[in-house]
Amino acid sequence: MPAKSMRQQVEEYVLALQDEIVSSFEALDPNAPSFKRDFWTRAQGGSGQSCVFALPASDDDAPAPQSILEKAGVNISLVHGTLPPAAIKQMRADHTSMPLPENPQGGLPFFAAGLSLVVHPRNPNAPTIHANYRYFEITEPTNGEPDAEPKLLAWWFGGGSDLTPSYLIEEDAVHFHSTLKTACDAHGTVLFPAFKKWCDEYFYIPHRAECRGVGGIFFDDLNEGPHLRLADAEKRPRTPDEIFALMKTLGNAFVPSYLPILSRRHAMPYTPLQRRWQLIRRGRYVEFNLVVDRGTKFGLMTPGARIESILMSLPETARWEYMTELGAEGTEEGKLMQVLKTPKEWV
Amino acid sequence: MPAKSMRQQVEEYVLALQDEIVSSFEALDPNAPSFKRDFWTRAQGGSGQSCVFALPASDDDAPAPQSILEKAGVNISLVHGTLPPAAIKQMRADHTSMPLPENPQGGLPFFAAGLSLVVHPRNPNAPTIHANYRYFEITEPTNGEPDAEPKLLAWWFGGGSDLTPSYLIEEDAVHFHSTLKTACDAHGTVLFPAFKKWCDEYFYIPHRAECRGVGGIFFDDLNEGPHLRLADAEKRPRTPDEIFALMKTLGNAFVPSYLPILSRRHAMPYTPLQRRWQLIRRGRYVEFNLVVDRGTKFGLMTPGARIESILMSLPETARWEYMTELGAEGTEEGKLMQVLKTPKEWV
Numbered sequence: 056m057p058a059k060s061m062r063q064q065v066e067e068y069v070l071a072l073q074d075e076i077v078s079s080f081e082a083l084d085p086n087a088p089s090f091k092r093d094f095w096t097r098a099q100g101g102s103g104q105s106c107v108f109a110l111p112a113s114d115d116d117a118p119a120p121q122s123i124l125e126k127a128g129v130n131i132s133l134v135h136g137t138l139p140p141a142a143i144k145q146m147r148a149d150h151t152s153m154p155l156p157e158n159p160q161g162g163l164p165f166f167a168a169g170l171s172l173v174v175h176p177r178n179p180n181a182p183t184i185h186a187n188y189r190y191f192e193i194t195e196p197t198n199g200e201p202d203a204e205p206k207l208l209a210w211w212f213g214g215g216s217d218l219t220p221s222y223l224i225e226e227d228a229v230h231f232h233s234t235l236k237t238a239c240d241a242h243g244t245v246l247f248p249a250f251k252k253w254c255d256e257y258f259y260i261p262h263r264a265e266c267r268g269v270g271g272i273f274f275d276d277l278n279e280g281p282h283l284r285l286a287d288a289e290k291r292p293r294t295p296d297e298i299f300a301l302m303k304t305l306g307n308a309f310v311p312s313y314l315p316i317l318s319r320r321h322a323m324p325y326t327p328l329q330r331r332w333q334l335i336r337r338g339r340y341v342e343f344n345l346v347v348d349r350g351t352k353f354g355l356m357t358p359g360a361r362i363e364s365i366l367m368s369l370p371e372t373a374r375w376e377y378m379t380e381l382g383a384e385g386t387e388e389g390k391l392m393q394v395l396k397t398p399k400e401w402v
Numbered sequence: 403m404p405a406k407s408m409r410q411q412v413e414e415y416v417l418a419l420q421d422e423i424v425s426s427f428e429a430l431d432p433n434a435p436s437f438k439r440d441f442w443t444r445a446q447g448g449s450g451q452s453c454v455f456a457l458p459a460s461d462d463d464a465p466a467p468q469s470i471l472e473k474a475g476v477n478i479s480l481v482h483g484t485l486p487p488a489a490i491k492q493m494r495a496d497h498t499s500m501p502l503p504e505n506p507q508g509g510l511p512f513f514a515a516g517l518s519l520v521v522h523p524r525n526p527n528a529p530t531i532h533a534n535y536r537y538f539e540i541t542e543p544t545n546g547e548p549d550a551e552p553k554l555l556a557w558w559f560g561g562g563s564d565l566t567p568s569y570l571i572e573e574d575a576v577h578f579h580s581t582l583k584t585a586c587d588a589h590g591t592v593l594f595p596a597f598k599k600w601c602d603e604y605f606y607i608p609h610r611a612e613c614r615g616v617g618g619i620f621f622d623d624l625n626e627g628p629h630l631r632l633a634d635a636e637k638r639p640r641t642p643d644e645i646f647a648l649m650k651t652l653g654n655a656f657v658p659s660y661l662p663i664l665s666r667r668h669a670m671p672y673t674p675l676q677r678r679w680q681l682i683r684r685g686r687y688v689e690f691n692l693v694v695d696r697g698t699k700f701g702l703m704t705p706g707a708r709i710e711s712i713l714m715s716l717p718e719t720a721r722w723e724y725m726t727e728l729g730a731e732g733t734e735e736g737k738l739m740q741v742l743k744t745p746k747e748w749v
Binding site: 091093105107109112113114115126128261262263326327328331334338341342345346352355356360362363366367369370371372373374375376377378 | 438440452454456459460461462473475608609610673674675678681685688689692693699702703707709710713714716717718719720721722723724725
């Protein structure tokens with residue numbers, strides 16, 4: 056029996072991980088409606104499944120609903136097709152360590168598999184979470200020979216997970232980071248410090264001069280070649296199997312990194328002011344995703360992209376106040392602002 | 403007595419126009435709080451005044467407040483400084499009719515004066531309005547001779563006004579467009595059709611394949627040179643005085659184009675479903691401003707820009723639903739969607 060290709064292995068893994076993650080949220084809140092499971096196909100090749108949580112909108116003045124989550128999306132996509140020359144040019148710029156051809160006539164075949172999730176809980180004491188695990192391949196054109204095994208030109212893994220609280224609860228930030236550090240350390244101690252730093256740099260809103268949240272990990276371009284952010288001599292995963300093993304450890308760490316936090320925060324009492332602050336922070340989340348995030352911008356510009364799956368990361372509601380007085384020094388809101396302005400090492 | 407420079411004339415005009423517009427809104431809703439007038443200065447040169455309306459946030463569960471406006475900003479800015487080479491490069495690309503030097507060492511002095519406003523009324527039957535009137539100059543460096551009259555390298559006027567309803571009320575779209583058409587026609591009948599088309603093209607959200615609203619007018623790069631969108635033989639304003647006269651006619655048309663609409667819509671009864679749809683449409687407004695709008699992006703990237711004034715265009719609240727069922731054909735919401743998908747001539 057031939058060994059499974061990396062494509063197949065990643066596909067099987069993200070499918071199982073999606074199911075595990077969605078089931079964990081459903082088990083935590085058995086009285087809430089289930090996630091809506093939306094299977095979709097992409098005309099240009101591939102398919103996916105978006106699992107989405109939202110309460111049915113109430114069109115009367117009934118009291119606010121009481122589910123743990125307010126809005127959540129856990130999406131997997133398994134897509135393939137042809138990368139047009141302009142996209143390859145962009146990829147060459149974003150992934151400088153990749154040996155991509157400079158001017159491929161007619162583009163190049165690609166394959167991408169990944170899981171991406173954003174969960175916005177209702178309680179302002181429970182942080183928003185984002186995670187993403189992805190595998191990308193670019194191959195030589197097969198020139199119409201359907202059974203030919205396409206030659207790999209480039210492949211890499213990327214991913215990460217970061218926490219965005221409205222109120223800073225230090226033990227939650229510590230729990231989250233130490234779970235991720237343990238997962239990373241099993242594959243080389245050089246990983247966590249590099250990925251934590253990358254996360255603080257990536258999830259940064261320049262026009263606000265603040266980070267989106269309290270960090271986590273972020274990485275991209277991980278393959279067997281030299282890596283711009285990882286010293287070459289260090290022990291770290293390099294082969295496809297080794298990096299896939301890291302991806303699985305991180306994916307499996309998602310539930311233990313976040314569900315305990317959500318469990319102890321979702322029922323805490325909160326005030327209308329705290330809710331208002333949470334909605335202002337969600338406005339910042341929208342600003343990051345729409346103005347800054349390369350992944351979202353790339354998605355929105357991709358012809359045939361499934362817009363509803365890309366934008367399911369947006370909160371149900373967000374709020375903008377001109378010169379809000381909330382967030383001042385010496386307040387609970389100001390305590391959060393301080394770590395967003397100056398990222399901290401939590402472990 | 404020397405004639406006033408165009409800079410001075412534009413400054414005086416936008417200051418007076420801001421006052422007229424803000425006073426009109428205040429007169430319409432005498433029981434609501436006044437606009438907050440925020441004078442600001444820019445470290446790199448210049449100043450401005452943001453006039454902002456919002457109700458004080460209520461941090462208890464009191465019933466919803468009842469002002470006509472929900473959030474509004476009427477901003478003027480009168481700024482000057484040095485355009486860095488990268489910004490000039492961008493300007494050369496955006497304003498292809500401008501004879502800007504290709505690679506000016508150390509940048510070039512600029513002056514910009516303008517009024518920009520966005521008004522989001524509370525009632526879902528009352529449309530959101532945006533308007534902008536601006537004048538831009540680029541001059542040769544004066545090399546430290548403070549009294550030298552700097553030589554103009556390029557100048558142009560730009561502006562426009564567009565209407566974004568949540569529900570389509572045809573007579574409002576007709577009133578709005580016919581007021582703008584009358585104003586334009588006084589300066590040449592070639593203007594309105596060109597500016598209406600430009601508006602439909604500019605206020606378009608590619609990833610949603612829909613226009614932001616029902617249109618209005620948009621123009622840029624208006625000066626004495628040839629214009630990419632206006633046939634050269636046609637009668638139209640060309641000198642600074644002629645184009646400034648057009649700017650004033652359009653600025654003066656703002657109140658009569660919009661206030662009558664707001665007056666007849668602000669007290670209409672509405673349902674929670676209509677409010678929900680309005681908030682979803684405000685989400686699209688956020689998407690346009692943060693993802694698409696060149697002006698907002700340019701502002702957010704400008705060092706020293708006043709972020710709170712740029713983002714005062716955002717609504718107080720916006721909503722995102724995954725695959726919302728609202729907007730279907732045959733409904734009142736669907737009636738709006740149809741004209742957003744296929745822009746219409748209203749006059």
